[in-house]
Amino acid sequence: MKAAFALAAALFVAAASAQSPQVNLPRVKLSAGMHQIDAQVASAPDERATGLMFRKEMPQHEGMLFVFEQPSQQCFWMKNTLLPLSIAFVADDGRIVNIDEMAPQTLESHCSTEPVRYVLEMNKGWFAKKGIKAGARLAGPPFRK
Known part of the structure; x- marks a missing residue:
């Protein structure tokens, strides 16, 4: 009986944590022109898979930078x-x-038009509101050569 209760409790904790947003990832400061971004960095496969799931809000100057091992679509x-x-x-x-x-909450696929190593997610409309379009450059530690 105790073993069954312990197993049920462990499964409940695992299920609850699987539906919790990840908030303790490393951060990096990026800029897009004069606009500053405080980005969480998701570089491990499990961090990238979880991304911004289950998060209910995100400050306007924050985002998540996904880092992959090599450029690909x-x-x-x-x-x-x-x-x-x-x-x-x-x-x-x-x-x-x-x-x-x-x-939100769709399975519609959004893909890069060429191979990339980095993907930046921000609140909807952030790039448009700042006048940032394809061809613009982000600056920060990941992009320094």
Whole structure:
């Protein structure tokens, strides 16, 4: 009986933590022109897989930078993501390849138009509100050669 209770409790904790937003990732300061971004960095496979899932809010100057081992076509969807987001696919030199808008809790795929190593997610409309388009460059430690 005690073993069954312990197993049930462990499964409950695992299920609860699986639906918790990740908030303790490392951070990096980026800039897009005069605009500053405080980005959490998701570089491990499990961090990238979870991304911004289950998060109910995010400050306007914050985002999440996904870092992959090598450039390739990157595709994202919004299953279990509660916030509408804008996504920028970014080349090694910081050039934004393409930007897309993503609706929450959908399986619609949003892909880079060329191989990229970096993907930056911000609140929906962030890039448009700042006048940032494909071809603009992000600056910060990941993009320094």
